[in-house]
Amino acid sequence: MSTAAASPLPNWRRAWRETVAQAEHSRAHIRAQTSDFQVREILGYEFSGDGEHDYLLIEKEHANTTWVAQQLAVHAGIPPRDVGFAGLKDRHSVSRQWFSVRRPAGAATDWSAFTRPGLGVIESTRHRRKLRRGAHRANCFNIAVRGLNVSCRPSDALLQGIREQGVPNYFGEQRFGQAGGNLEMARSLFRGRRLSRLQRSMALSAARAYIFNHILEQRVEDGSWNQLLSGDCASLDGSGSIFPVNEPDKELRQRVTLLDVHPSGALWGKGPGACRGQVAVLEQRIASDFTDLAAGLEQFTEQARRPLRLAARLFEWRWDDDTLWLEFTLTRGGFATAVLREIVDYRDAAASMGNVE
Numbered sequence: 001m002s003t004a005a006a007s008p009l010p011n012w013r014r015a016w017r018e019t020v021a022q023a024e025h026s027r028a029h030i031r032a033q034t035s036d037f038q039v040r041e042i043l044g045y046e047f048s049g050d051g052e053h054d055y056l057l058i059e060k061e062h063a064n065t066t067w068v069a070q071q072l073a074v075h076a077g078i079p080p081r082d083v084g085f086a087g088l089k090d091r092h093s094v095s096r097q098w099f100s101v102r103r104p105a106g107a108a109t110d111w112s113a114f115t116r117p118g119l120g121v122i123e124s125t126r127h128r129r130k131l132r133r134g135a136h137r138a139n140c141f142n143i144a145v146r147g148l149n150v151s152c153r154p155s156d157a158l159l160q161g162i163r164e165q166g167v168p169n170y171f172g173e174q175r176f177g178q179a180g181g182n183l184e185m186a187r188s189l190f191r192g193r194r195l196s197r198l199q200r201s202m203a204l205s206a207a208r209a210y211i212f213n214h215i216l217e218q219r220v221e222d223g224s225w226n227q228l229l230s231g232d233c234a235s236l237d238g239s240g241s242i243f244p245v246n247e248p249d250k251e252l253r254q255r256v257t258l259l260d261v262h263p264s265g266a267l268w269g270k271g272p273g274a275c276r277g278q279v280a281v282l283e284q285r286i287a288s289d290f291t292d293l294a295a296g297l298e299q300f301t302e303q304a305r306r307p308l309r310l311a312a313r314l315f316e317w318r319w320d321d322d323t324l325w326l327e328f329t330l331t332r333g334g335f336a337t338a339v340l341r342e343i344v345d346y347r348d349a350a351a352s353m354g355n356v357e
Contacts, residue, residue: 009180012217015168015225016158016342028147030340031350034061036144037093041086044137051128053100054109061118064091069099071116076101076109084131087332092350096122100131138329141336145324145344154343159317166259167342168216168225169310171209172335182206190296204301207293208267215265215286216308225308228256228263231277235264235307238331242305244274262307268294269303310334
């Protein structure tokens with residue numbers, strides 16, 4: 001659908017900024033060239049070495065994940081549904097990610113003969129199961145932030161704070177589509193429009209992300225995005241496990257300090273919320289501000305939780321003249337732009353070339 005009438009996305013509140021004046025002048029560019037944004041996917045489990053699936057580590061440049069999957073299916077002579085991948089990676093990047101390709105019994109595929117512009121097979125092995133969405137453990141990033149004026153560089157203290165305490169776990173702008181078009185698609189779905197399976201998934205994800213980001217923004221404003229409150233639901237880092245917290249004790253607070261446990265926020269849907277007290281009141285109030293999205297989600301999906309905080313593991317930085325190079329690792333579901341927006345007011349050169357996926 002057309003996104004010409006879509007509303008601009010809010011500029012959700014940041015947690016890390018040294019001064020307003022510096023935030024306004026710490027402007028820079030990302031993805032000025034494709035190699036400025038490098039991503040490496042970490043699956044986090046061992047391969048069986050046998051089975052009917054080829055597992056391929058593909059390096060891609062200027063290519064989206066679904067197109068790569070289609071090309072692998074064509075080369076192997078199988079239906080696209082028999083190609084698996086764990087997550088989408090930015091088109092405007094140099095990304096290394098895993099794909100699984102089902103091989104019919106007795107058939108072999110010569111992957112050394114697989115040639116497509118911007119694609120390369122780095123490694124291949126075998127495994128017994130298809131690679132499913134969300135099966136990866138983490139993504140490693142190496143990102144160049146270019147054009148920072150010497151007088152307004154982010155300080156080591158700010159960067160050290162992010163290393164030690166993480167950042168608000170906002171969904172990135174790519175979740176909402178170009179000009180927020182996925183949100184408009186969600187509203188259209190809730191009004192009865194029929195969508196393809198992929199469009200419906202994108203629409204529901206955008207609607208949930210929009211409400212979640214507003215809940216998180218409120219927790220940033222009151223200073224509790226990185227603290228457990230009475231009645232909160234805690235999220236175990238990297239596992240997705242959620243457990244209720246009546247009153248945070250000394251041990252839990254220490255685990256929060258160590259980035260082992262985070263507060264969580266609602267991914268809206270049907271069913272009772274898992275939190276109690278002031279947290280439940282806050283989340284219900286935010287959802288009531290977006291009744292069309294909240295009511296629509298309650299018809300299509302179950303309520304879930306997402307951590308409010310994102311830990312940037314192995315966080316390192318270095319300067320190369322006016323360019324800041326950042327290296328860090330995020331658990332699955334984390335957006336690199338959530339880290340970048342806390343450091344600089346960046347302009348994404350790839351935005352003028354369309355959505356990343």
